[in-house]
Amino acid sequence: MYSEEVMDHFNNPRNVGKIEDADAIGEVGNPVCGDIIKLYLKIKDEQIEDIKFKTFGCGAAIATSSMVTELVKGKKLDEALKISNQTVAEALNGLPAPKMHCSNLAADALHKAIKTYRNEEFVEIDHHCEHSNFCHKEIKIELEEESK
Amino acid sequence: MNKIYLDHAATTPVHPEVIQAMLPYYTDFYGNPSSVYSAAQKAAAAVAEARESVARLIGAAQPQEIIFTSGGTEADNLAIKGVAMARANQGKHIITSAIEHHAVLHSCQDLEKYFGFEVTYLDVDQKGLVNPAELEKAIRADTILVTIMLANNEIGTIEPIKELGKITRNKNICFHTDAVQAIGQIPVDVNDLGVDLLSLSAHKFNGPKGIGALYLRRGTRIVPQMSGGAQERRQRAGTENIPGIVGLGKAAQLAGLNLSKKMEQTRRLRDKLIRGIETKIDRVILNGPRDDRRLPNNVHFCFRYIEGESILLNLDMLGIAASSGSACTSGSLDPSHVLLAIGHPHEIAHGSLRLTLGLNNSEEDIEQVIQVLPGIIGKIREMSPLYDG
Numbered sequence: 213m214y215s216e217e218v219m220d221h222f223n224n225p226r227n228v229g230k231i232e233d234a235d236a237i238g239e240v241g242n243p244v245c246g247d248i249i250k251l252y253l254k255i256k257d258e259q260i261e262d263i264k265f266k267t268f269g270c271g272a273a274i275a276t277s278s279m280v281t282e283l284v285k286g287k288k289l290d291e292a293l294k295i296s297n298q299t300v301a302e303a304l305n306g307l308p309a310p311k312m313h314c315s316n317l318a319a320d321a322l323h324k325a326i327k328t329y330r331n332e333e334f335v336e337i338d339h340h341c342e343h344s345n346f347c348h349k350e351i352k353i354e355l356e357e358e359s360k
Numbered sequence: 361m362n363k364i365y366l367d368h369a370a371t372t373p374v375h376p377e378v379i380q381a382m383l384p385y386y387t388d389f390y391g392n393p394s395s396v397y398s399a400a401q402k403a404a405a406a407v408a409e410a411r412e413s414v415a416r417l418i419g420a421a422q423p424q425e426i427i428f429t430s431g432g433t434e435a436d437n438l439a440i441k442g443v444a445m446a447r448a449n450q451g452k453h454i455i456t457s458a459i460e461h462h463a464v465l466h467s468c469q470d471l472e473k474y475f476g477f478e479v480t481y482l483d484v485d486q487k488g489l490v491n492p493a494e495l496e497k498a499i500r501a502d503t504i505l506v507t508i509m510l511a512n513n514e515i516g517t518i519e520p521i522k523e524l525g526k527i528t529r530n531k532n533i534c535f536h537t538d539a540v541q542a543i544g545q546i547p548v549d550v551n552d553l554g555v556d557l558l559s560l561s562a563h564k565f566n567g568p569k570g571i572g573a574l575y576l577r578r579g580t581r582i583v584p585q586m587s588g589g590a591q592e593r594r595q596r597a598g599t600e601n602i603p604g605i606v607g608l609g610k611a612a613q614l615a616g617l618n619l620s621k622k623m624e625q626t627r628r629l630r631d632k633l634i635r636g637i638e639t640k641i642d643r644v645i646l647n648g649p650r651d652d653r654r655l656p657n658n659v660h661f662c663f664r665y666i667e668g669e670s671i672l673l674n675l676d677m678l679g680i681a682a683s684s685g686s687a688c689t690s691g692s693l694d695p696s697h698v699l700l701a702i703g704h705p706h707e708i709a710h711g712s713l714r715l716t717l718g719l720n721n722s723e724e725d726i727e728q729v730i731q732v733l734p735g736i737i738g739k740i741r742e743m744s745p746l747y748d749g
Contacts, residue, residue, distance in 0.1 A: 228743050243706060244705075266743060268665065268744045273667075
């Protein structure tokens with residue numbers, strides 16, 4: 213089902229963890245649909261000095277998170293922004309078709325982190341909601357009930 | 361690496377005696393039982409014997425009450441659509457539960473969508489149990505069929521079918537139960553349960569795939585869903601799957617042997633596994649009941665903060681086969697409808713793991729799982745943004 217590259221990144225994920233004094237954080241996805249990716253970036257002179265991730269999700273979600281951190285570590289922010297979800301999937305030698313939309317969100321998290329850092333607007337495309345019946349309101353209600 | 365198979369609710373290995381029983385019907389007695397020559401008559405006799413074995417296993421009064429089908433899914437379709445069509449002139453209301461197998465749920469939905477039936481989906485409690493009082497309330501003058509599963513395939517809940525049957529009995533309502541997960545696990549007797557129709561599938565109890573049966577109580581009318589020849593007393597057309605039927609018959613014979621002893625053994629392993637997981641891993645939720653209303657071979661947990669597919673991939677790397685109700689493994693974006701129906705929010709439902717035991721599982725298998733699972737859960741939780749240690 214998964215390529216060797218995916219299984220490698222799933223088994224030995226690179227850059228797992230949290231950066232306490234992160235300069236930028238990007239989080240996408242939601243627990244309702246089963247994927248949350250959170251990236252922590254340390255930025256100096258427009259360059260990504262360090263990057264770590266925490267991910268809730270399936271094998272593809274974890275592997276794409278790991279791959280994106282590897283692809284952008286040490287890169288200039290403008291260069292990092294050129295990386296898309298598609299780039300990540302290709303670097304992993306492809307993902308199974310159903311995973312392309314629902315678990316391939318790592319580059320979105322990266323873009324969100326950088327745009328937030330630059331005070332730019334980030335418009336999140338909700339990949340999940342394109343395909344499922346959930347809307348944000350339902351998700352919010354559910355999360356609120358859960359936290360009670 | 362020692363392979364450990366813990367997905368017996370998905371399917372089971374075929375018993376060697378079953379394979380042996382089937383082989384001559386591929387090689388020597390391959391005749392069509394509708395034919396007159398002796399090799400064909402040998403096949404016809406084997407079908408009759410298998411029918412008796414299946415009837416005996418479920419306490420059917422007559423072998424003729426058994427209709428062979430291509431499996432559990434076809435048996436469910438035949439029961440539900442067959443009764444609905446036969447009784448449409450008496451009413452178009454059906455009652456089922458929210459946690460049925462998709463073969464039942466989608467059959468009911470087809471009847472709603474294409475044939476104007478109305479279906480009530482009964483809620484279940486946190487353990488997955490249907491409340492008989494709820495059934496009583498849901499019955500209307502135009503209710504023609506109630507279909508409630510005997511045991512749930514995900515969380516192992518055994519439904520109070522006997523009590524539910526008492527409610528339908530005096531109301532001229534047909535009662536069907538999907539017993540696919542229960543056969544071979546617990547004693548099943550159609551007269552004790554009070555059901556009119558019951559579905560079963562061979563490959564869930566060490567028989568071959570592609571063969572199942574529908575029990576149809578004498579006097580219960582259905583409209584066949586497969587049109588053609590006069591096989592199966594005109595209830596299910598098509599040349600009989602002779603080797604499959606023979607395999608089902610043999611599996612039924614074997615399933616009935618020492619059942620209470622097998623149940624006791626499986627229950628002991630099950631409880632050891634449940635205890636081991638609950639002792640060694642924190643923030644886990646056992647789904648389904650803890651008492652004898654749980655299938656002897658079912659263990660089902662939700663592990664908070666993580667997603668099920670990650671657990672399965674890690675187990676697979678250690679040679680352990682299991683399953684999950686997470687969206688990633690359900691083939692849709694939603695986690696299991698059963699876990700949502702028992703009240704779990706989506707993110708908890710995503711973190712589920714089902715381990716189902718079979719005859720070949722040993723004490724060591726269970727110990728191995730208890731030994732490796734905490735590490736796997738810990739590793740995945742470390743990666744989770746929802747987990748705070």
